[in-house]
Amino acid sequence: MKIALLGKGKTGGKVLELLLEAKIPHTVFDSTNTPTIENLRGHDVVISFLSGEVFKHYMDLLVASKIPVVTGSTGMSWPSDFDIDLKNKNIKWIYATNFSLGMNIVQQMIKIMSQAGKIFSDYKFSMMEIHHTKKLDSPSGTALSWKNWAGHEMTITSDRIGDVIGIHELTLTTNNERITLKHEALDRKIFAEGALFAAKKILNDKTLDPGLHLFQDVVQAEFSQT
Numbered sequence: 001m002k003i004a005l006l007g008k009g010k011t012g013g014k015v016l017e018l019l020l021e022a023k024i025p026h027t028v029f030d031s032t033n034t035p036t037i038e039n040l041r042g043h044d045v046v047i048s049f050l051s052g053e054v055f056k057h058y059m060d061l062l063v064a065s066k067i068p069v070v071t072g073s074t075g076m077s078w079p080s081d082f083d084i085d086l087k088n089k090n091i092k093w094i095y096a097t098n099f100s101l102g103m104n105i106v107q108q109m110i111k112i113m114s115q116a117g118k119i120f121s122d123y124k125f126s127m128m129e130i131h132h133t134k135k136l137d138s139p140s141g142t143a144l145s146w147k148n149w150a151g152h153e154m155t156i157t158s159d160r161i162g163d164v165i166g167i168h169e170l171t172l173t174t175n176n177e178r179i180t181l182k183h184e185a186l187d188r189k190i191f192a193e194g195a196l197f198a199a200k201k202i203l204n205d206k207t208l209d210p211g212l213h214l215f216q217d218v219v220q221a222e223f224s225q226t
């Protein structure tokens with residue numbers, strides 16, 4: 001497996017550490033060594049931790065390369081027909097706003113919290129997220145995913161403090177109770193590990209169809225196999 005790593009910043013740099021530790025062949029692309037069709041050739045999978053804006057700029061190029069892509073870029077939306085486009089071209093991509101494997105356990109817990117209406121008549125959800133001051137998007141992509149999983153309207157409070165990697169807290173408040181679900185990323189390596197997990201999956205799992213896959217769906221499939 002030879003990996004094209006797009007971005008070696010705060011998160012891509014952690015992927016690079018893992019690749020070096022595991023002696024996985026790779027090429028690093030950044031703002032000085034930018035990817036082209038020619039220099040991407042020979043790579044088996046792309047892992048991208050570019051900002052959403054920069055990633056969008058390279059999307060056509062990546063599709064044209066036909067190399068499977070694992071992308072963690074946030075602050076962007078997908079063209080509505082992109083999944084079909086990939087299917088038609090027989091290409092597999094996996095994306096996530098949060099590649100933490102633990103986030104899949106959180107998703108299951110949020111599914112349970114989302115059923116509050118079955119037992120409470122008066123309740124509300126709220127969320128807060130904290131990230132480092134360099135983060136470009138707000139609220140975070142993860143906060144938007146959590147809200148989507150909860151399926152309830154809620155206010156999201158965003159704070160940008162120091163070098164905080166990522167804290168998300170979902171609170172369910174009823175008249176006399178408060179339930180809080182908190183996820184705290186302690187090291188950016190969690191995103192790198194998840195992205196590498198996805199890269200192996202995209203290359204080795206023949207049951208994964210062409211198209212655009214959400215990482216969480218890929219991992220949930222793993223859960224249901226056991």
Ligand SMILES: NC(=O)c1ccc[n+]([C@@H]2O[C@H](COP(=O)([O-])OP(=O)(O)OC[C@H]3O[C@@H](n4cnc5c(N)ncnc54)[C@H](OP(=O)(O)O)[C@@H]3O)[C@@H](O)[C@H]2O)c1
Nearest residue numbers: 007008009010011030031050051072074096097098099191
């Ligand atoms: N999905 C997840 O699990 C997850 C987790 C954390 C972060 N993220 C997201 O990942 C993205 C990157 O975050 P980060 O904090 O790692 O960013 P970062 O530290 O700012 O790193 C960005 C990287 O992009 C490279 N770059 C910038 N412009 C470029 C260009 N035109 N062509 C090629 N490379 C270019 C930079 O190159 P230089 O090194 O040359 O400056 C740098 O290596 C953000 O969208 C963030 O929200 C996702």
